[in-house]
Amino acid sequence: MIIGGRKIESKDRVVVRSPYDNSIVGEVSRALETDVRRAVESAGAGRTILSGQTAYERYSTLMRLAGILSERSERFAKTISSEMGKTIKEARAETSRAVETVTWSAEEAKRLYGSTVPMDAAPTGKGKIGFYLRVPVGVVAAISPFNFPLNLSLHKIAPAYAAGNAFVLKPAEATSLTGEMLGEAFVDAGAVPQAVNVLTGSGSKIGTGLVTHPGVRLITFTGSRDVGEWIVRNAGLKKVVMELGSNSAVVVCEDARPEDIVRRIALGGYSQAGQVCISVQRVYVYEGIFDRFVDLLSRQAQSLKTGNPLDESTDVGPLITGGDVERVKSWIGEAVGNGAGLVCGGTVDGNVMAPAVLVNAKETDRVVKDELFAPVIVVNRFRDDAEAIRMVNDSRYGLQTGVYTSDVGRAWKYAKGLDAGGILINEIPNFRVDLMPYGGVKESGIGREGPRFAMEEMTEIKLIAFHLD
Numbered sequence: 001m002i003i004g005g006r007k008i009e010s011k012d013r014v015v016v017r018s019p020y021d022n023s024i025v026g027e028v029s030r031a032l033e034t035d036v037r038r039a040v041e042s043a044g045a046g047r048t049i050l051s052g053q054t055a056y057e058r059y060s061t062l063m064r065l066a067g068i069l070s071e072r073s074e075r076f077a078k079t080i081s082s083e084m085g086k087t088i089k090e091a092r093a094e095t096s097r098a099v100e101t102v103t104w105s106a107e108e109a110k111r112l113y114g115s116t117v118p119m120d121a122a123p124t125g126k127g128k129i130g131f132y133l134r135v136p137v138g139v140v141a142a143i144s145p146f147n148f149p150l151n152l153s154l155h156k157i158a159p160a161y162a163a164g165n166a167f168v169l170k171p172a173e174a175t176s177l178t179g180e181m182l183g184e185a186f187v188d189a190g191a192v193p194q195a196v197n198v199l200t201g202s203g204s205k206i207g208t209g210l211v212t213h214p215g216v217r218l219i220t221f222t223g224s225r226d227v228g229e230w231i232v233r234n235a236g237l238k239k240v241v242m243e244l245g246s247n248s249a250v251v252v253c254e255d256a257r258p259e260d261i262v263r264r265i266a267l268g269g270y271s272q273a274g275q276v277c278i279s280v281q282r283v284y285v286y287e288g289i290f291d292r293f294v295d296l297l298s299r300q301a302q303s304l305k306t307g308n309p310l311d312e313s314t315d316v317g318p319l320i321t322g323g324d325v326e327r328v329k330s331w332i333g334e335a336v337g338n339g340a341g342l343v344c345g346g347t348v349d350g351n352v353m354a355p356a357v358l359v360n361a362k363e364t365d366r367v368v369k370d371e372l373f374a375p376v377i378v379v380n381r382f383r384d385d386a387e388a389i390r391m392v393n394d395s396r397y398g399l400q401t402g403v404y405t406s407d408v409g410r411a412w413k414y415a416k417g418l419d420a421g422g423i424l425i426n427e428i429p430n431f432r433v434d435l436m437p438y439g440g441v442k443e444s445g446i447g448r449e450g451p452r453f454a455m456e457e458m459t460e461i462k463l464i465a466f467h468l469d
Contacts, residue, residue: 001029001200002183004042005193008035014176014200019085019318019351020309026083028176031199036209039168039197043139044215046166046195050136053192055109058162062106065158065189066099069150073099076150076181078310083175084146085318085351086272087309098151101434105158105451112163112455119465127469134459136164137239138217141210143203143231145222146320147275149175153182155434156220159454161186166195168216170207174320176200211235218458222277225371225397225443232446241447241457243439245371246399247281248429249392251414253385253405254286258293261404266300268402268428269377270355273316278400278429281372284388287381294359294379298344301355301377316375318351325351328374332356335365335378345375363394371397385410389417399440400429421445 001008010029018025031039050058069076076098077091086094114133119125142156149171157167171179183198199206210216211231218239221231228244250265252258268280285293309317319325325348332346335358345356356376361368367378382388392401400422403414411425421440424431432438439448447457 001031001035002180002187002196002198003035003039004046005187005191005196007180007184014173016083016174016177018082019174019320021350025079026177028180028200030201031206033205033209035199036206036213039199040139040210040213040215042194043166043168043197046192047136047138047164049192050164050166050195053164055112058164059106059109061189061191062102062109062158062162065185065191066102066106068185068189069095069102070099072181072185076178079177079181080149080175081309081317083177084149085309085320086147087314087317088312090272094148094151097434098154101151101154101451102158104435105154105162108159108451108455109162111452112459114461117463117465128465128467130463130465132461132463134163134456135462137458137460138165139215140165140167140458141170141213141216141219142167143170143207143210143219143221143223144172144179146172146174147272147277149178150182151434152222153179155449155451155454157186159451160220160458161191161195162451163455163458165218165458166192166197168197168199168210170199170203170210173201173203208234220454220457228445239457241449241454242445243277243399243449244443244445245277245373246397246440246444247369247371247395248278248400248402249282249284249395250280250402250428251382251388251392251404252283252285252289252293253403253407253410254288255406255410256289256404258289258296262293262296262300264428265377266297266304266355268430270301270304270316270375271430273319273353274375275320275373276430278432279373280377280402280428280430282368282392283377283379284382284391285379287383290379290381294343294357297377297379298357301357302344304355306349306352306354316352316355319353319374320351322351324373325353328353328372328376331366331370331372332358332376335361335367338362338365340365340367340378363391369395385413389414393417393419396443397440398442399444400424402427402429421448
């Protein structure tokens with residue numbers, strides 16, 4: 001762990017193991033409740049020091065960080081692949097995106113604008129002039145998930161620092177090594193030491209301390225819906241930014257060509273073993289092309305190579321824990337028992353599951369209504385656009401949704417009718433560039449990420465008014 005920019009060693013250790021073969025990847029210190037208090041106090045002091053820095057100084061720090069991440073990219077990629085289980089190809093893609101996220105955050109540090117307020121537009125505003133500034137909230141607690149341990153952590157702490165906030169990062173316990181390496185990179189980039197804090201260890205213990213600590217002003221969290229609700233209930237008078245997952249859907253309309261899109265949809269469902277908040281989980285296909293689509297998708301699924309994530313030829317690595325494997329097997333069994341068909345996949349070797357295609361699952365099956373987080377795609381049919389929109393919206397989630405059609409009018413109908421934070425036409429819901437506004441509606445979350453949009457969440461508006469007459 002890192003407190004006040006210094007690496008702290010303790011006898012109590014977190015042992016990080018590979019989800020592929022259970023081998024030891026490394027170990028870090030386990031933070032205690034006293035460490036939570038020390039980290040928040042350090043961040044408070046760091047926030048005071050940061051308030052004396054210019055936007056250009058924060059920009060320069062983050063640009064140095066981008067350079068360091070680029071230089072250490074292969075080390076980060078191998079660590080991520082080893083401790084999280086995503087393939088080395090996917091891990092390299094994450095490190096590349098992380099550099100972009102930091103660079104965009106650095107640029108946004110120079111664009112933290114306020115605005116004038118036309119006070120004299122009000123009857124009592126004569127002789128007055130006003131404007132507002134955006135000022136940092138203070139201390140940001142960032143609780144990040146295991147599936148993108150570098151880039152999603154940076155989507156929280158890079159905009160926080162760009163806006164002038166100090167942070168306490170709590171990485172997922174399974175990916176503690178990446179979290180600590182990221183903190184070290186921040187310090188090496190010349191960040192204010194007191195503003196850089198990384199706590200490794202149990203989420204239930206450290207997270208509780210961070211969520212309830214009065215010195216924390218904003219909590220930014222990516223994880224499960226249930227934990228997100230617990231945070232909101234226990235945070236008190238704090239700002240929150242939540243990304244709470246989804247059961248993302250794709251609609252394949254009658255004018256789409258399955259041959260042109262099936263590879264992309266398979267990528268959306270099986271990359272990172274389906275452990276992405278916006279993985280393709282539900283696919284609704286027009287009934288006239290349903291059989292052809294299922295045949296093509298199952299062939300694509302069976303062509304993917306599973307196994308060791310560090311093998312350059314592997315396409316699908318392991319699920320994060322054996323418990324997740326058992327959960328997914330249970331959900332598949334439940335759906336099949338209710339009448340769904342398992343076309344291919346679902347077999348298990350250790351924590352590695354062969355990419356699966358399920359068809360004709362009921363809307364009440366957990367593989368449809370809950371977040372599956374596994375290499376499983378459920379394909380159901382629809383008769384018309386109204387039915388497709390109804391089925392996609394029949395969910396407590398609403399993060400991102402994809403629609404494939406060549407009809408602009410139909411695309412606009414779906415764009416207006418679907419309830420999600422992002423509607424992607426002729427693209428899978430997994431698509432994300434790191435500068436765009438990203439977040440969901442309903443129980444998929446609160447607020448938006450993307451450097452510019454995260455910085456709006458991580459700042460307060462301060463109004464300044466003058467009476468001049």
